[in-house]
Amino acid sequence: MKKAKPPPSPPTSATAHEARRVTSYDVALAAGVSQSAVSRCFKPGASVSKETYARVMAAAAELDYIPNAAARSLITRRSNMVAVIISNLTNLYYPEALSELSQQLVRHGKRVLLFNLAREADVDQALADVWQYQVDGVIASAGLSDAHIGEFERRHVPLVMFNRAASDQRMHSVNSVLCDQRDASRMLVSRLAAAGHRQFAIVDGPADSSASAERRQAACERLAELGLPPPVVVTGNHDYRSGADGLRAVIAQLGRAPDAIICGNDVMAIGCLDCARHELGIDVPGRLSVAGFDAVEPSNWLSYNLTTLRQPMQKMAAAAADLLANLIDSHDTQAERRVFGAQFIAGATARLVALKPQPLAA
Amino acid sequence: MKKAKPPPSPPTSATAHEARRVTSYDVALAAGVSQSAVSRCFKPGASVSKETYARVMAAAAELDYIPNAAARSLITRRSNMVAVIISNLTNLYYPEALSELSQQLVRHGKRVLLFNLAREADVDQALADVWQYQVDGVIASAGLSDAHIGEFERRHVPLVMFNRAASDQRMHSVNSVLCDQRDASRMLVSRLAAAGHRQFAIVDGPADSSASAERRQAACERLAELGLPPPVVVTGNHDYRSGADGLRAVIAQLGRAPDAIICGNDVMAIGCLDCARHELGIDVPGRLSVAGFDAVEPSNWLSYNLTTLRQPMQKMAAAAADLLANLIDSHDTQAERRVFGAQFIAGATARLVALKPQPLAA
DNA sequence: TTGTATGCGTTATCAC
DNA sequence: GTGATAACGCATACAA
Numbered sequence: 083m084k085k086a087k088p089p090p091s092p093p094t095s096a097t098a099h100e101a102r103r104v105t106s107y108d109v110a111l112a113a114g115v116s117q118s119a120v121s122r123c124f125k126p127g128a129s130v131s132k133e134t135y136a137r138v139m140a141a142a143a144e145l146d147y148i149p150n151a152a153a154r155s156l157i158t159r160r161s162n163m164v165a166v167i168i169s170n171l172t173n174l175y176y177p178e179a180l181s182e183l184s185q186q187l188v189r190h191g192k193r194v195l196l197f198n199l200a201r202e203a204d205v206d207q208a209l210a211d212v213w214q215y216q217v218d219g220v221i222a223s224a225g226l227s228d229a230h231i232g233e234f235e236r237r238h239v240p241l242v243m244f245n246r247a248a249s250d251q252r253m254h255s256v257n258s259v260l261c262d263q264r265d266a267s268r269m270l271v272s273r274l275a276a277a278g279h280r281q282f283a284i285v286d287g288p289a290d291s292s293a294s295a296e297r298r299q300a301a302c303e304r305l306a307e308l309g310l311p312p313p314v315v316v317t318g319n320h321d322y323r324s325g326a327d328g329l330r331a332v333i334a335q336l337g338r339a340p341d342a343i344i345c346g347n348d349v350m351a352i353g354c355l356d357c358a359r360h361e362l363g364i365d366v367p368g369r370l371s372v373a374g375f376d377a378v379e380p381s382n383w384l385s386y387n388l389t390t391l392r393q394p395m396q397k398m399a400a401a402a403a404d405l406l407a408n409l410i411d412s413h414d415t416q417a418e419r420r421v422f423g424a425q426f427i428a429g430a431t432a433r434l435v436a437l438k439p440q441p442l443a444a
Numbered sequence: 445m446k447k448a449k450p451p452p453s454p455p456t457s458a459t460a461h462e463a464r465r466v467t468s469y470d471v472a473l474a475a476g477v478s479q480s481a482v483s484r485c486f487k488p489g490a491s492v493s494k495e496t497y498a499r500v501m502a503a504a505a506e507l508d509y510i511p512n513a514a515a516r517s518l519i520t521r522r523s524n525m526v527a528v529i530i531s532n533l534t535n536l537y538y539p540e541a542l543s544e545l546s547q548q549l550v551r552h553g554k555r556v557l558l559f560n561l562a563r564e565a566d567v568d569q570a571l572a573d574v575w576q577y578q579v580d581g582v583i584a585s586a587g588l589s590d591a592h593i594g595e596f597e598r599r600h601v602p603l604v605m606f607n608r609a610a611s612d613q614r615m616h617s618v619n620s621v622l623c624d625q626r627d628a629s630r631m632l633v634s635r636l637a638a639a640g641h642r643q644f645a646i647v648d649g650p651a652d653s654s655a656s657a658e659r660r661q662a663a664c665e666r667l668a669e670l671g672l673p674p675p676v677v678v679t680g681n682h683d684y685r686s687g688a689d690g691l692r693a694v695i696a697q698l699g700r701a702p703d704a705i706i707c708g709n710d711v712m713a714i715g716c717l718d719c720a721r722h723e724l725g726i727d728v729p730g731r732l733s734v735a736g737f738d739a740v741e742p743s744n745w746l747s748y749n750l751t752t753l754r755q756p757m758q759k760m761a762a763a764a765a766d767l768l769a770n771l772i773d774s775h776d777t778q779a780e781r782r783v784f785g786a787q788f789i790a791g792a793t794a795r796l797v798a799l800k801p802q803p804l805a806a
Numbered sequence: 807t808t809g810t811a812t813g814c815g816t817t818a819t820c821a822c
Numbered sequence: 823g824t825g826a827t828a829a830c831g832c833a834t835a836c837a838a
Contacts, residue, residue, distance in 0.1 A: 103814095106816070115825085117816085122817090125817080129824095150578060153814070153830085154817070155514045155816090156514050156830045157830045158816085158817065158830090172540060174539075177534060194558040195555055196546060198547070200547055214511060215514075216514050322741070359747075383715075384721075385748070386747070469832095477809085478809045480809065480834080483831095483834085491808095492807075514830090514832090515833090516832055518814045518830090520814090
């Protein structure tokens with residue numbers, strides 16, 4: 083019997099109000115092996131004899147031993163934590179994204195440290211904490227400035243932008259998983275234009291949403307290509323209320339309802355829709371077509387059945403997790419962009435076929 | 445000039461593919477002070493002279509030094525992380541809860557390590573990880589068995605149950621923040637009964653939801669007290685589809701529509717409502733009253749304007765964060781239960797006034 | 807107020 | 823395969 087020296091002082095005393103934690107030394111002592119043997123038993127690919135492994139595991143179970151991740155990460159430089167930075171969880175779109183990301187990351191052995199930004203200004207404090215917590219990498223679905231992104235590089239912390247574009251300068255130097263907003267938006271405009279809509283309106287998302295901005299730009303471009311009048315554009319903030327407000331503002335500006343209104347996300351589209359139907363008595367899609375983005379769950383409810391565009395969330399989350407895991411394992415420096423296409427959901431809030439030509443006579 | 449001994453070997457070499465991290469020793473060297481002085485500068489209440497503080501901070505800024513939370517937590521036994529265990533993030537109710545909890549915890553200097561359980565069975569793996577990560581405490585909004593709760597006690601990890609009740613045995617030995625489901629449910633039944641509804645139906649939540657079970661029980665009790673017939677009860681799983689299915693099942697079982705149907709949450713109520721109105725052509729609230737629970741955002745949308753009960757989420761989240769923070773700071777062993785009342789939201793999907801007595805003649 | 811010395815609990819390196 | 827020993831980066835008791 084060898085005595086283990088390392089834990090020289092017996093736990094200060096039993097009177098400590100918090101029991102001393104069980105460490106690998108305790109297990110080693112109980113199993114009659116060295117501490118390093120215990121350590122090896124908890125490392126997947128290590129070389130341990132079957133016999134010692136069994137004895138160690140028995141002792142560990144007996145003592146309720148659990149390895150301390152903080153100590154481990156100190157030496158391995160891996161915390162097995164990934165920070166997920168999200169700009170506003172109450173946005174109906176994010177919970178699904180977060181849920182998928184979390185599940186995919188678990189498959190790579192990573193847990194999510196959550197940073198939910200109530201205001202965009204909170205990003206600085208969030209990043210300060212991110213550095214402290216020694217996360218292995220970051221998935222950001224929030225607006226990051228070039229300066230922020232630069233800090234990731236300096237600190238060698240892998241970053242994947244999720245559904246958020248970096249600035250044009252940074253675009254090709256930062257890893258990202260995106261949905262092709264331009265293509266989706268152009269597709270939507272084309273379908274609506276083909277059905278004969280001429281006067282469009284756009285209820286844009288807030289200024290810090292890169293996706294909304296791309297959608298708006300692409301829509302404007304496509305309208306110009308088709309020789310249609312420029313759309314009325316108003317700004318919302320992605321919530322229900324601002325959809326309704328947006329519709330009213332558009333009507334005020336235009337003097338009448340437009341033919342079609344494209345909203346920066348589904349919740350605004352639903353706000354717009356409810357306002358049209360229940361407050362203004364406008365027939366949708368008879369006199370007004372309404373479309374959204376994201377295909378969040380309520381968009382599919384019978385009362386709405388919204389015309390919208392679905393992003394392949396599961397694939398995107400899986401791609402983000404894979405990309406980040408690769409970045410972490412192989413300090414790759416070559417940035418990658420994975421772009422996914424959106425799926426058009428016809429719904430029933432937009433007229434998608436041309437009207438029969440009306441006879442001129444009354 | 446004293447030389448700092450502790451970092452004896454110069455960083456192995458500059459060729460390492462990952463730059464060596466900046467430590468407090470580096471800052472100490474640059475500032476011409478000891479490592480412990482640097483440490484003190486980053487501890488709020490420590491005693492440091494203004495002068496050294498300034499020099500240390502200057503050096504730290506120069507070198508981009510950030511304290512390593514893993515190393516810190518190893519010695520302080522505080523990770524400043526709180527695990528939040530949530531049973532299913534895609535449940536519309538949880539994102540709001542998580543968002544509030546996250547914000548409240550940040551106010552206490554804690555960050556959220558997220559455990560999102562896709563299946564209830566994942567709780568074991570989640571807890572195994574919880575122990576490893578050395579979180580300071582746990583907020584659980586998921587079903588925990590007595591055995592699970594016992595493990596928290598053995599490991600001295602503070603636990604607050606959020607909107608989930610423990611078993612009757614454990615009820616008074618575990619900290620919890622709750623909404624009075626019984627009272628809310630009785631209030632709802634009373635209001636509906638007073639308006640003349642006689643035949644009730646209940647679309648219950650899944651078996652693992654303690655809140656749903658309490659609501660159902662209380663509703664049944666109150667109906668019995670009022671001398672009304674027992675309700676038809678069917679089981680759903682908290683999603684839109686199961687609300688619609690629930691209504692159909694109730695009608696099949698009863699041979700007709702009930703007077704009032706109470707759903708285990710808002711999303712099921714909305715599913716029920718849409719099914720009644722758009723599929724079955726039942727007038728709500730004319731011939732059928734529908735009520736939900738939680739007052740999630742869509743319940744307030746014009747197309748629904750649901751009769752429901754709101755839980756004071758912000759207060760509850762604040763209470764949970766406070767409670768947990770106290771538990772962490774003062775190893776208090778006395779369990780506490782904070783129960784909040786729900787607020788009745790009248791909405792427009794339930795008839796809340798008695799019908800005028802009908803003349804008997806046709 | 808400041809510096810020295812020590813330990814937190816683990817993994818990694820190296821002889822054996 | 824196994825055990826000593828040295829980090830990992832920081833906070834703390836204690837001496838100065």
